[in-house]
Each structure stands twice: as C-alpha cells, then as structure tokens.
Amino acid sequence: MILLYFKLARINLSDHSWKEEKIDDKLLRNFIGGRGLGTYLALKEIPKGIDPFDEKNMIFILTGPLTGTGAYESGRYHVVGKSPLTGYLGDANSGGDFGPWLRFAGFDGLIIEGKSEDPVWLRIENGDIKFNDAKELWGKxxxxxxRIIREKVNMTSETMxxxxxxxxxxxxKSRIAAIMNDRYRAAGRTGLGAVLxxxxxxxxxxxxxxxLLKEMYDPKKFTNEAKKLTDKIMSNPVSQALTQLGTLVLMNMTNALGGLPTKNWTQGIYEKAFDISxxxxxxxxxxxxKGCWGCTIQCSRVSEVPEGPYKTALSEGPEYETTWAHGANILNGDIASIIKMNYLENDMGFDTISFGNTVSTLMELYELAKQGKLDKDKEKELLDLLxxxxxxxxxxxKDAVIELIYLAAYRNKIGDLVAEGAKRLAEHFGKPDVAIHVKGLELPAYDPRALNSMALSYATANRGGCHLRSYSVAFDMIGSPEKWDPLAKDIKKxxxxxxxxxxxxxxxxxxxCKFNVFGTGPNDYVEVIKxxxxxxxxxxEELMITGERIYNAERLFDVQEGGYIDTLPKRLYExxxxxxxxxxxxxxxxLDFFLPEYYKLRNWDNGVPSKDIIIKLGLGEFLNR
Amino acid sequence: MILLYFKLARINLSDHSWKEEKIDDKLLRNFIGGRGLGTYLALKEIPKGIDPFDEKNMIFILTGPLTGTGAYESGRYHVVGKSPLTGYLGDANSGGDFGPWLRFAGFDGLIIEGKSEDPVWLRIENGDIKFNDAKELWGKxxxxxxRIIREKVNMTSETMxxxxxxxxxxxxKSRIAAIMNDRYRAAGRTGLGAVLxxxxxxxxxxxxxxxLLKEMYDPKKFTNEAKKLTDKIMSNPVSQALTQLGTLVLMNMTNALGGLPTKNWTQGIYEKAFDISxxxxxxxxxxxxKGCWGCTIQCSRVSEVPEGPYKTALSEGPEYETTWAHGANILNGDIASIIKMNYLENDMGFDTISFGNTVSTLMELYELAKQGKLDKDKEKELLDLLxxxxxxxxxxxKDAVIELIYLAAYRNKIGDLVAEGAKRLAEHFGKPDVAIHVKGLELPAYDPRALNSMALSYATANRGGCHLRSYSVAFDMIGSPEKWDPLAKDIKKxxxxxxxxxxxxxxxxxxxCKFNVFGTGPNDYVEVIKxxxxxxxxxxEELMITGERIYNAERLFDVQEGGYIDTLPKRLYExxxxxxxxxxxxxxxxLDFFLPEYYKLRNWDNGVPSKDIIIKLGLGEFLNR
Incomplete structure (x- = not known):
C-alpha cells in the first residue's frame, strides 16, 4: 500500500528558489486538493487585509487527487489567491491539459510566493524546476x-x-486578467492573472x-471504477448535448426563458439570440x-473566421458565456466578430465574462453621458477619454470593442479604466449601479430574475457573481437531475x-469538471477516490461535509476582509x-424569500459563519487569523 | 553686445543627474546648431562601433539659433544619435511646438546619455530639470x-x-520607432525612438x-529682417499651395509623372491616386x-473620421508620405482607413514612412509565400506566424494593417518582425530585395526612376533612403526654384x-523648416543670422561651406562604421x-551617370571623403576616432 500525500513545490519568486513540500494524508482528506487545499493554504499563509498586489499575496496552482488520472473529466487545475478584483478570496479553474501535465512533471501543485525583480518563466520537468529570464516574453x-516557449523546450506536439x-x-495588472493555458484556456475569474x-x-x-497509476492505492480497482464513471457520464443526455453544440447549446434555451441578459441587463430577451447560438x-x-485532457465529451468548439475584418486563426471557442458577454449583452449579433473578440481576449489574457460586462458598462455610461445624465465633470472626462x-x-x-481589447490590455486611454473591471469603471464615473456585479465580480449569462434560484446562487457565491459555486440553472432550466419551475417560490431550492x-x-x-453535475453526484465518486x-x-456524506468545511473556510477568509454582503446588484434586485x-x-x-432560510441552513448570521459551525467543521484555528 | 553661446543640459540617465554645458561661439559658428552640432557631438562622444542599444549611445535633442525666434518656420527641433535601424548616424527633425518651448525653458539643447534603471520623464522648467518616475506612463x-503629463504639470493650454x-x-525598441511631440508630430526617421x-x-x-529677443545681438534688426523673410516665403506660390492642400498636394503630381511608388515599388502609377490626394x-x-509654432503656412492638415470602423479623434495629418505609404504603396484607396492608421501609428509612436514600407514588404512576402517562392522553412514560418x-x-x-500597428508596437506575433523594419523583415524570410531601402532606411514617396535626380539624392543621402537630405523633387517635379526635366541626363543636376x-x-x-527651399536660399538668411x-x-558662401563641413562630418561617422555603400535597392536599380x-x-x-561626377565634386573616393577635404573643412581631429 502507498500512503497518499501531495507533493507541492514552494516557489519563491523573490530569490528564485524552490523546495519540495508535502501535504500529508490527514490534511488532504480534510481539504482534498485544488480549491479546498488552496483555501486552507490561503487562510494559513496569506496575511489578513493585505493589498492583493502586496508581495505577501500568494498564488496556489493546484491539482486534485483525480487530476490526470483518467477518472472522467479530470483534465483541469485550480488556482487560488487574494483577488485584485474583489478584494476577497479569488479562485478560478481551467481545463485543457495543464493540470495533468503539472502532475506528470512531478508536482501536485505549486505554492507561489514573493515577487521577482525581472520577468521569469518556469521550466518544470520531471521533478525539477528552473527559473528562466522572461524579458523577451514580456509584452507578448x-x-x-x-510559441516561443514551445521552441525553447522543443515541445513539438501536445504530448510534450x-x-x-x-x-x-x-x-x-488588469483586475480582470486571466491565467491562461494551452493557448485558449482560461482560469479566468477574479483577476488572478494580475497577481502573476x-x-x-x-x-x-x-x-x-x-x-500516476503506480502511485494509486488500488490501480486495478481504479480502472474499473473510472470506466463505470465514464459510462454513466457519457450516457447522460446533457453530456451528449454538450458534445453536439458545446456550451453554446444554452443560448436559445436561456433566451426562451426570458433570462438571457441583454443590453447590460436591461432586457432578458435578445431578438438575435439564434445568430449567436x-x-x-x-x-x-x-x-x-475538442476536449480537455482525457475527456470524450469534447464540449470545446474549434472555430475559425477565414477572412474579412474579423479573420482569426483556427482556435478554441467561443463558449456560451463569452458569446453572451460580447453578444446579447452589448447588442451584437455578429458571431464572426465575437469569435475575433474571444481570440484577441485569449491572446491578451482577459477573463471574457468580466471583459464583456465591462464593455456593456462602458456602453451604458456613454449613453448616459450623451443624455446628459452624468455629472458634468465626469461627462467631460468620459467623452474626452473616448x-x-x-x-x-x-x-x-463591434469595431470599438476590438480596439478596446488592445487599449485595455496595455492600459492605454479609456482602456486604463476598462482594465479595472466594471465596478471600478462605473464608480469612477459616479454611476456604481450601472455595473452588474456581486462583490466586484461581474455576473455571467443567466438573469436571476428569470431563473430565480440563481438569485440565491449569485448572492451567496463566495467569490462573487458566479454561476460555478452553484449552477442551479441545471434545475431551473435544464432539468437535470430534476426540473424546477424557474419562477417558483419553492423553499426546497x-x-x-x-x-x-x-x-x-x-x-x-x-x-x-463541473459537467459531471448533470450525470453524477458524490456517491458516484466514492469508489474512485478510495x-x-x-x-x-x-x-x-463525508464528501459533502468536507465540501461544507471548504465553503465555510472560504467564507471565513472573506468576512475577515470586511465589507462582505450577500446581495444582488441594485438593477436586478429592485x-x-x-x-x-x-x-x-x-x-x-x-432573494428576500430564499436568503433567511439559507442562512438558517448554513448556521450563518447574516452571511457570517457562526462560531459553532466553524468549530464543528474543524476550522477553529482560523477564527482569529 | 551679447556674446552668443548655446546652453545645453547634459543629462545622465544612469544616475539621474544633470549639469549645464556651454557650447562656445566658435564651435557654434562651425556647426551652427541642430543637426550640425549633433553631428559634431556624435563624432566627439559616441564611441565607434557600439551597438545603438549600448549604454554609451547618446541622443542629442537640439534647437538652432533660429528656433523659436520668430524668424520664419522656426518651430522645429533636431535629434541626433546612432540609429538602431541603419547602424549609422541617425537624425530626425520635427515641427510642432517642442523646439521653441525647449529654448523658452532655458535650454538650447539636451545631451542625453546613460540608461535609467526604471522609466523616467523629465520636467524642464525655467532652467531647472527634474527626474520623475514614469512607471505609470510606460506602455501607454x-x-x-x-494627457497624463498635462494634468501633472497643469498644462491647461498650448501656451503652457x-x-x-x-x-x-x-x-x-522597434527599430522604426519615432520620437513624438505635441501628440501628432514625429522626429520619425532612423528609429531614434527606440534609443530613448x-x-x-x-x-x-x-x-x-x-x-530670446533679449539675448539677440540686434533685436531690432532681427525684427526687420524676419519680416522680410516672412514676406518672401509667404508670397511664394509653393507656400500658398501648401497652405491650400498641405503636403498632400503632391499626390496627383507624383502620380501624373508616373513616379508614385505603388504596390511596394513595382508600379509608378496608382489608379486611385485621387482618392488619397x-x-x-x-x-x-x-x-x-494648422501650423507649427509661429508659422502661418499652416501646411498641417487636421482631420477626423467621425464614425465607422475607422473612426478617429480630431487629429493632425495625414501627410503626403504617410498617405502614400499606407495608400498607393499597399494598394489602399480608402483615405478614412489611412487617417486611422496615421492616428494609431502616432499614438504607438512609429515612423509612418518606415511602417508603411514594412507593411508593403510583408504583403509582398506573403504573396511570394502563397506562390511557393519562399524557401519551404521560411514559407512555413511566415504562414504560421501570420x-x-x-x-x-x-x-x-486595411484591417490587417490596423491590427499590425498594435502587434508591432508591442512586438506580438508577426509584429515582432514588423517592428524590425523592412530590411530585417525581408532578410529574415530570405528575400532581402523585397525591402525597398537605402542603407536600411525605407524610402519615401518618390520613385527615382521617374524623378531621376532623386536616384542620386537617395543613394548619397547620409542617413539612408531619404528625401530630406536633398529634395531635388523641387526641381524635377515642382519646378522651384527652377524646372528640370525629370528624365534628363543633365550633369548640372x-x-x-x-x-x-x-x-x-x-x-x-x-x-x-525645409519648406523654405521653395522661396529662399542661404543669402536670404544671412542678415537674420547676423x-x-x-x-x-x-x-x-560661409553657410554653404559650413553645410559641406557638416555633410562630410556625417559621412565620416558613417564610413567609420563600415559597410557603407551609396546605391539604390536592386529593384529600382535594375x-x-x-x-x-x-x-x-x-x-x-x-545613378551610374550621376554618381562619378558627384564623387568628383565632393572630393570623395567611392563614397569615402578624401583626407584632403576632411582637413580642408577642419574635421581633421575626427580622422582617427
């Protein structure tokens, strides 16, 4: 029997040193890996109240026990750090191939601390890490x-x-910058790219x-159990729909429910929804x-605009959220232009959800300026900058958006403010309510007024306006695993x-991957984990308690930062x-119907975890960070 | 009587110090100021053979005795340094308001040496110089x-x-980067922006x-003489044409002579010339x-594309050379798109002549690649990068060009090679003759095959392919001060x-300003200078000998760098x-007709100044730099 542990590399960018660090079995069972382990490390190591750009902020790039194993949908990694966008705990998740390859390279995760004087890139190969000068890469x-790194390391194919x-x-340091991998994949949300x-x-x-098979407790059992999981997920109709149309399968569905946010969340139906579906x-x-490492759902689209003003290379995307953010959200029904925007934002390294929302915020601010509805000095500043x-x-x-991508990436002209994200942009011009966000994080493509459980999901999502803390759209719209009436005041929600x-x-x-949600639940994973x-x-049951532990741990980090309120943006709320x-x-x-019951269920006092629940979940050590 | 001297500031960027330095009357009379003084300083202080990006390279930003005096067309400054584009002496000249204001600020010029660790900007005010952190400006x-500096210094108008x-x-460090001033003005040629x-x-x-009036030898005489000069220049018909149509008055004229370089110099007539006139x-x-400081010719155009994909702000330009480089030269007849390109290149800080030529070089390379006329590995590299x-x-x-501006400015993707200029781009892909340049400097908008004296002008221009060392177009096309047959083998040329x-x-x-060439000559300036x-x-006569001294001094610098040959690009030559x-x-x-006679007249041996002429002109001290 092999005793499980996680081997991390602690990388100090200030002095370009690194050392191995083991996470023991007990800690791992309590926090599992990825987001859970990252939250534990954040509570333990990131000092309370620091600026996200303080040298003491850290980034944890973590895999989990299933990453790269061949257990289904395991081609991902998770990043955790203090968010420059929200000021709370930030985290993001990305597919592609990087997660598995990090493990194959000999590390289950990276603890990144300090700041380098000059740009560096890391070469992680078979248990060793080398620091390389990245001056020539900076700006690219x-x-x-x-492309340059591939040449340097002789990475001639995706198998290298x-x-x-x-x-x-x-x-x-755009506050809506993503961490990218495999060219088109993004650990997008909460701006952690800016911390790197x-x-x-x-x-x-x-x-x-x-x-990894050699390090498993029971490789033979693993192979059998992973096969069962694969069969279960692949036979689910939602998986099949994702294969067929990708995440863009959602566009017409959301629109039909009147919940496709349109024109910066002032409408729920977009007449050109089909054009961007x-x-x-x-x-x-x-x-x-295309699929992530080892996944046969192949939900990623590969597209190309072959000619014209929106020409792109063959590349991945666009996903549903991106297409919405640059489509219905800004009244743009031209999918070629959206493919181009997606392509350029991937290259510049933006979170496309946040970027699209920031653009719609700018468009509304501009409209207000033209109508004379901004303060005179703000109107002048905005019009002058534009x-x-x-x-x-x-x-x-469309052409304005494409130019904004470059302007924002390099913080030139109006782009300097767009790079700050929707909340700061709107606040700067004295109209905070024009930015549609929760806790500073711009919302994704589901109007919570039309899919009402999402009102609770958004308001209580630890990282802010997010559809991936809970995706109750699965119930309210897709009907998987069960169908809810999207407008029912049903307390079971x-x-x-x-x-x-x-x-x-x-x-x-x-x-x-979150797409397991449609076909599997905790019990389906127990045997594979064993x-x-x-x-x-x-x-x-243990997995669910562990999940609750981690969710409360995140919340603890956040409330300790102050000013943390579970609500919806004024426009959606009122x-x-x-x-x-x-x-x-x-x-x-x-929200007013769901929220009190939610707090009761969580044993939280107006969003703040009670001491009881914190102690019960074994998080007592973090009560007085 | 006030004894004339030049007060320079020697600015050391390595240690952020500066001191005053005086250029005495004798040296000034020998080299005058601006380009002449810069050449003297370059010979004296820039070590032979250094890399233009060596810390020991220097930049001289200089005015002349007439700058900002109100003697006509005196709103300019001149920059000199070793060129990263040509590897020879680089220099460039720009209008607008900066030259006069530098003098009003208390300095007739700046000697800039060393390298700063971090970005800085200089505040030069009433004889004092302060170093300021420019980190927030970097990338913009x-x-x-x-805009940011105006706010910082409370520069509320152009009178500040x-x-x-x-x-x-x-x-x-694009080798075709300009030094910009007053938003839209460029000391464009030879890439000195990269040295800054x-x-x-x-x-x-x-x-x-x-x-400045108070420092003059005879202010009253100056006022009278300057008035005469103004009257003479303003009554010249060419000045009036420049007022009327700006430098773009040339487009239809050059085209009519069959000398408008079209499709990267493969044709001399562009069917859409009028559209870009x-x-x-x-x-x-x-x-x-609009005019430069104190000039009433007002040859600068102020244009604006109010809407559509090529929307711009109200801004200066485009000039003739820019319009040609992004028009006939690349087969683009849409002047709105050219205004946009000009606007963006000004913002990114490019030499528009070099940029347009580099784009046409790229277009031809792409055409060759499609025709299978590049080496296979080069074809693959180019197509892959594109x-x-x-x-x-x-x-x-047009849309490709607009994207190339951003790609090149930040050296992203194919832009990394475009930023190197036409010569290096073409050489990289194994087709050096596709780049139309002399000594590494891309040519301006006159085909020397159709305006034959320009063959000699280009080939022997010290800084490379340039129309501003001699503008014999004035004779061959404009007929000012006299008309020559543009195709005559006339040795007087x-x-x-x-x-x-x-x-x-x-x-x-x-x-x-060079536009005095149409109405005045050396004798017209003698009294003002006195x-x-x-x-x-x-x-x-003394002025002409001084001019010869400076021209030979430049040439001396260049030939000492090695590999310096007076010729035309193969396409134009053969x-x-x-x-x-x-x-x-x-x-x-x-060229073969003119060049031997030219060398005889100059007392040069195949482009190298004879020892005799060097000694005669008082440059002996530089023979063994």
Whole structure:
C-alpha cells in the first residue's frame, strides 16, 4: 500500500528558489486538493487585509487527487489567491491539459510566493524546476508566448507537456486578467492573472513522465471504477448535448426563458439570440470539437473566421458565456466578430465574462453621458477619454470593442479604466449601479430574475457573481437531475443551492469538471477516490461535509476582509425585466424569500459563519487569523 | 553686445543627474546648431562601433539659433544619435511646438546619455530639470502619455509648454520607432525612438519664460529682417499651395509623372491616386489647417473620421508620405482607413514612412509565400506566424494593417518582425530585395526612376533612403526654384543635388523648416543670422561651406562604421517601371551617370571623403576616432 500525500513545490519568486513540500494524508482528506487545499493554504499563509498586489499575496496552482488520472473529466487545475478584483478570496479553474501535465512533471501543485525583480518563466520537468529570464516574453500575447516557449523546450506536439501563461492584461495588472493555458484556456475569474503579473511570473512549462497509476492505492480497482464513471457520464443526455453544440447549446434555451441578459441587463430577451447560438455556430464558423485532457465529451468548439475584418486563426471557442458577454449583452449579433473578440481576449489574457460586462458598462455610461445624465465633470472626462481613444462605444459597435481589447490590455486611454473591471469603471464615473456585479465580480449569462434560484446562487457565491459555486440553472432550466419551475417560490431550492455549493466545492477540489453535475453526484465518486487514496471508509456524506468545511473556510477568509454582503446588484434586485415570463418579478422577490432560510441552513448570521459551525467543521484555528 | 553661446543640459540617465554645458561661439559658428552640432557631438562622444542599444549611445535633442525666434518656420527641433535601424548616424527633425518651448525653458539643447534603471520623464522648467518616475506612463500611447503629463504639470493650454515622448514602439525598441511631440508630430526617421526607449526616457515637458529677443545681438534688426523673410516665403506660390492642400498636394503630381511608388515599388502609377490626394481630403475628412509654432503656412492638415470602423479623434495629418505609404504603396484607396492608421501609428509612436514600407514588404512576402517562392522553412514560418496573428496581409487589406500597428508596437506575433523594419523583415524570410531601402532606411514617396535626380539624392543621402537630405523633387517635379526635366541626363543636376544637400544641412542646423527651399536660399538668411549672433562677417558662401563641413562630418561617422555603400535597392536599380513616362529606364541608368561626377565634386573616393577635404573643412581631429 502507498500512503497518499501531495507533493507541492514552494516557489519563491523573490530569490528564485524552490523546495519540495508535502501535504500529508490527514490534511488532504480534510481539504482534498485544488480549491479546498488552496483555501486552507490561503487562510494559513496569506496575511489578513493585505493589498492583493502586496508581495505577501500568494498564488496556489493546484491539482486534485483525480487530476490526470483518467477518472472522467479530470483534465483541469485550480488556482487560488487574494483577488485584485474583489478584494476577497479569488479562485478560478481551467481545463485543457495543464493540470495533468503539472502532475506528470512531478508536482501536485505549486505554492507561489514573493515577487521577482525581472520577468521569469518556469521550466518544470520531471521533478525539477528552473527559473528562466522572461524579458523577451514580456509584452507578448499568450499565443506568441506559448510559441516561443514551445521552441525553447522543443515541445513539438501536445504530448510534450503544457504551458500556462499570462498575457499583457496580466502583466499590466488588469483586475480582470486571466491565467491562461494551452493557448485558449482560461482560469479566468477574479483577476488572478494580475497577481502573476505583479509577481512577474510570465509562464510555466510542465512536462514529465510520472505515472500516476503506480502511485494509486488500488490501480486495478481504479480502472474499473473510472470506466463505470465514464459510462454513466457519457450516457447522460446533457453530456451528449454538450458534445453536439458545446456550451453554446444554452443560448436559445436561456433566451426562451426570458433570462438571457441583454443590453447590460436591461432586457432578458435578445431578438438575435439564434445568430449567436451553438446551432448557428455549427452551421457557420465551427471547424471541429475538442476536449480537455482525457475527456470524450469534447464540449470545446474549434472555430475559425477565414477572412474579412474579423479573420482569426483556427482556435478554441467561443463558449456560451463569452458569446453572451460580447453578444446579447452589448447588442451584437455578429458571431464572426465575437469569435475575433474571444481570440484577441485569449491572446491578451482577459477573463471574457468580466471583459464583456465591462464593455456593456462602458456602453451604458456613454449613453448616459450623451443624455446628459452624468455629472458634468465626469461627462467631460468620459467623452474626452473616448475621443482620444478614437472610439464611440455605442451599443453593438463591434469595431470599438476590438480596439478596446488592445487599449485595455496595455492600459492605454479609456482602456486604463476598462482594465479595472466594471465596478471600478462605473464608480469612477459616479454611476456604481450601472455595473452588474456581486462583490466586484461581474455576473455571467443567466438573469436571476428569470431563473430565480440563481438569485440565491449569485448572492451567496463566495467569490462573487458566479454561476460555478452553484449552477442551479441545471434545475431551473435544464432539468437535470430534476426540473424546477424557474419562477417558483419553492423553499426546497435553498437546500438545492446549498448542497450544490458544497458538492461543487468538492468537484473543484478533486479536481474534476463541473459537467459531471448533470450525470453524477458524490456517491458516484466514492469508489474512485478510495481506489486512488486508500481512504477505505470514505462516504458520500463525508464528501459533502468536507465540501461544507471548504465553503465555510472560504467564507471565513472573506468576512475577515470586511465589507462582505450577500446581495444582488441594485438593477436586478429592485427592477423587473420589461418582458417575457419573468416580467413583474424583481430579484428582491426571490432573494428576500430564499436568503433567511439559507442562512438558517448554513448556521450563518447574516452571511457570517457562526462560531459553532466553524468549530464543528474543524476550522477553529482560523477564527482569529 | 551679447556674446552668443548655446546652453545645453547634459543629462545622465544612469544616475539621474544633470549639469549645464556651454557650447562656445566658435564651435557654434562651425556647426551652427541642430543637426550640425549633433553631428559634431556624435563624432566627439559616441564611441565607434557600439551597438545603438549600448549604454554609451547618446541622443542629442537640439534647437538652432533660429528656433523659436520668430524668424520664419522656426518651430522645429533636431535629434541626433546612432540609429538602431541603419547602424549609422541617425537624425530626425520635427515641427510642432517642442523646439521653441525647449529654448523658452532655458535650454538650447539636451545631451542625453546613460540608461535609467526604471522609466523616467523629465520636467524642464525655467532652467531647472527634474527626474520623475514614469512607471505609470510606460506602455501607454503618446496621446494618453501627454494627457497624463498635462494634468501633472497643469498644462491647461498650448501656451503652457510642450511635451515630447515615445510610444510603446519606442519602449519596445522597434527599430522604426519615432520620437513624438505635441501628440501628432514625429522626429520619425532612423528609429531614434527606440534609443530613448532603451534609455527608458519616456517623456519630456518643457516650459519657461525665457525671452530670446533679449539675448539677440540686434533685436531690432532681427525684427526687420524676419519680416522680410516672412514676406518672401509667404508670397511664394509653393507656400500658398501648401497652405491650400498641405503636403498632400503632391499626390496627383507624383502620380501624373508616373513616379508614385505603388504596390511596394513595382508600379509608378496608382489608379486611385485621387482618392488619397489632398484634393479629396479637402472635400472629405479635413476639418482645419494648422501650423507649427509661429508659422502661418499652416501646411498641417487636421482631420477626423467621425464614425465607422475607422473612426478617429480630431487629429493632425495625414501627410503626403504617410498617405502614400499606407495608400498607393499597399494598394489602399480608402483615405478614412489611412487617417486611422496615421492616428494609431502616432499614438504607438512609429515612423509612418518606415511602417508603411514594412507593411508593403510583408504583403509582398506573403504573396511570394502563397506562390511557393519562399524557401519551404521560411514559407512555413511566415504562414504560421501570420496564422497565429489572425491576419492575412493581402494587398489593400486595411484591417490587417490596423491590427499590425498594435502587434508591432508591442512586438506580438508577426509584429515582432514588423517592428524590425523592412530590411530585417525581408532578410529574415530570405528575400532581402523585397525591402525597398537605402542603407536600411525605407524610402519615401518618390520613385527615382521617374524623378531621376532623386536616384542620386537617395543613394548619397547620409542617413539612408531619404528625401530630406536633398529634395531635388523641387526641381524635377515642382519646378522651384527652377524646372528640370525629370528624365534628363543633365550633369548640372549633380551640383544641384550636392548644393541642396549642403544647404539643407544648414536648414536643419539653424533649425528651420525645409519648406523654405521653395522661396529662399542661404543669402536670404544671412542678415537674420547676423542679427541674432553678431557674426557680422557671415556670408551665404560661409553657410554653404559650413553645410559641406557638416555633410562630410556625417559621412565620416558613417564610413567609420563600415559597410557603407551609396546605391539604390536592386529593384529600382535594375528594373524599370512597367508603364508611364519613365518606362524603360532602370535607376541604374541615372545613378551610374550621376554618381562619378558627384564623387568628383565632393572630393570623395567611392563614397569615402578624401583626407584632403576632411582637413580642408577642419574635421581633421575626427580622422582617427
């Protein structure tokens, strides 16, 4: 029997040193890996109240016990650090190939601390780490950065490792900068790319021959159990729909419910929804499907605009959220232009959800300025900045958006403010309510007024306005595993959201893909986990308690930073949608109904975990960080 | 009587110190100021053979005795340093307001040496110089940089000084980066913006109340003489044409002679010449005219594209050379797109002549690649780089050019090679003859096969392919002060070119505008110079000898660097234009006729100044640098 432990590399960028560090079996069982382990490390090591750009901020790039094992949908990694966008705990998750390759290279995760004087990139190969000068990479986009590193390490194919990097957005500390990998994949949310930029870590190449099967408690059992999991997930109709149309399968569905946020969240129905749907992509610019490492769902789209002003290379995307953010959200029905925006934002290294929302915020601010509804000095400043930027951000102005990508990436002209994200942009011009965000994080593509459980999901998501802490859209719209009425004031939805939040925490800790949600649950993973770890007495119930532990640990970090309030943006809370099924229902109607019950269920006092629940979950040591 | 001297500031960027330095009367009389003084300083202080990005390279930003005096067309400054584009002596000249304001701030010039660790900007005010942190400006375009500095120094109007800066192109050491001032003005040629970038000097604000009139030998005489000069220049018909249509008055004229370089110099006639002419600009996007400090010719155009994909702010330009380089040269007849390119290149800080030529070089390389005419590995590299760049640089593809501006400014993808200029780009892909340059400097908008004296002008221009060492177009096309047959094998043209070279050297040293060439000559300036300097025995002949001294001094610097050959690019030398008046005349026919006589006249041996002429001109001390 092999005793499970996690081997991390603690990388100090200040003095370019590193050392191995082991995470023992007990800690791992309590926090699993990925998001859970990252949260533990954040509580333990990131000092309370620091500026996210303080040298003491840290970034944890972590895999989980399932990463790269061949247990289904295990091609991902998770990043945790203090967010420059929200000021709270930030975390993000990305697919592609990097997670598995980091493990194959000999490390289950990286603890990144300090700041380098000059830009560096890391070469991680078979248990060794080398620091390399990245001056020539600084300023370059993600695509070019990967190209140069591929040449340097002689990475002639995708079977020779994987690269993680930041683009100019991260270098220039845009608060909506992503950490990118495999050219088109993003650990997008909460702006952690800016922290890597601040630390001057431009890129990481990971490669190695470590055989994870050999380190498993029971490899034979693992193989059998992984096969069962695969069969279960692949036979689920939602998985099949994802294969067919990718995440863009959602566009027409959300629109039909009147919940497709349109024109910066002032409408819920977009008349050109079909033009930006998966169905339309399939018949226009789609070239192929692609999957993360070891996944056969192949939900990623591969597209290309072959000519014209929006020409791109063959590249991955666009996903549903990106397409919405640059489509319905800004009244742009031209999917070719969206493919181009996605392509350029990947290269510059932006979180496309945050970027699109920031653009729609700018468009609304511009409209207000033209109507004389900004303070005079703010109106002058905005119009002057837009003027020297040579753009006019009217609704649907595609060319303006494309130029904004470069302006924001390099913080030039109006781009300097766009790089700050929607909240700061709107506040700067004295109209905070124009930015649609929760806790500073811009919202994704589901209007919580039309899918009412999402009102609770958004308001209580630890990292801010997020659909991936709980994706109750699965119930409210997709009907998987069961169908809920999206407008029902049904109190059972509260437990549904809470359970999903806890389970998703485990999903992000194992680290597997959220698309398992449609076909599997905690009990489906128990045997696979046992086979890997040897935790023979593991149960689904334990996993759910562990999920609750991690969710509370995140919350503890956040409330300790101060000013943390569970609510919806004013527009969604107070106003109702102008048409469609949800007309007449402001978000207040849903949130005020769900939230008290949620707090009761969580044993939280107005969003703050009670001492009881913290002690019960074994987090007492963090009560007085 | 006031004894004339020049007060320079010697600025050391390595240790952020500065001191005053005086240039005495004798040295000044020998080298005048501006380009002449800069050449003297370069010979004296820049070590032979250094890399242009060596810490020991220097930049001299100099005015001349006439700068800011109100003697006509005196709103300019001159920059000298070793060129990263050519490897020889680089120099460039710019209008606007900066030159005068530098003098008003208390300095007749700046000697810039060393390298700063971090980006800095200089505040030069009433005889004092302060070093300021420019970290927040680094990465920003010229327009935004000026905007921020204006706020910092409370520069509420153009009467509160002037700003010089570099854009991202200079920061990222593009070899075709300009030094910019007053937002839209460029000391463009020979890539000296990259040297400021290498030295991490981002910007300079100059302001002060120095009264130059008080320092003159005979202010009253000066006022009278300056008035005469103004009257003479303003009554010249060419000056009036420049007022009317700006430099774009040339487009239709050059085209009519079959000398408008088209499709990267493969044709001399562009069917859409009118669409990019001054006449067309006047009836489309022109908003106003503007002049440099104290000039009433107002040859600068102020234009604006109010909407659409090529929307710009109201801004200066485009000039003839820029419009040609991004028009006929790349088969683009859309002047709106050219205004946009000009606007963006000004912001990024590029030399627009070099940039347009580099784009046409890329377009031709792409065409060759598609035809299978590149080496296979080079073809693959080019197509791969273009592919990840998401552009297809077919002839006339405006959108590709606009994207290339950002790609090159930040050295991303194919832009990394475009930033190197046409010569290095073409050499990289194994087709050196596709780049149309002399000594590494891309050519301006006159085909020397159709305006034959320009064959000699280009080949012997010290700084490389340039129309401003001698502008014999004035004779061959404009007929000012006299008309020559542009295709005549007339040996008098040799002296015409040589005299113009010498006189233009003085023009750049005094420092005044080249547009005086159409109405005035050396003798017209003698009295004004006397009034300022007190050099009572000054004559027009002395000025011409001084010009010859400076021209030889430049040449001495260059030949000492090695590999310096006076010739034309192979395409222009060997091939003839396919149609129009010049059809059947390769450049060889002209150059081989003119060049021997030119060398005789100059007392040069195959381009190398004889010891005799060097000694005679008082440059002996530089023979063994």
């Amino acid at each position: 986009g993600v695509h070019h950065t990967e 490792g994987s690269i993680l990097s930041i683009g100019p957005a991260g270098e220039n 930029g601040d630390k001057k870590l431009k890129a990481i190449w990971a490669y190695g021959k470590r055989n 998966g169905e339309h992509l399939a018949e226009s610019y789609l070239k192929a499907r 003027n020297i930027s040579g753009i006019e951000p009217t609704w649907g102005n 509260v437990k549904g959201v809470k359970d999903q939040q806890d389970w998703f925490t485990i999903v992000d800790s194992l680290v597997i 086979a890997i770890t040897g935790w023979e007495d593991m149960t689904g 106003e109702s949608l102008p048409e469609g099924p949800a007309k007449g229902h402001p978000g207040k109607e849903w | 375009g010229v327009h935004h940089t000026e 000084g002037s700003i010089l800066s570099i854009g991202p192109a200079g920061e990222n 970038g290498d030295k991490k000097l981002k910007a300079i604000w100059a302001y002060g109340k120095r009264n 001054g006449e067309h600009l006047a009836e489309s996007y022109l908003k106003a005219r 592919n990840i760049s998401g552009i297809e640089p077919t002839w006339g593809n 040799v002296k015409g070119v040589k005299d113009q070279q010498d006189w233009f050297t003085i023009v750049d040293s005094l420092v005044i 009034a300022i300097t007190g050099w009572e025995d000054m004559t027009g 091939e003839s234009l396919p149609e129009g008046p010049a059809k059947g005349h390769p450049g060889k026919e002209w």
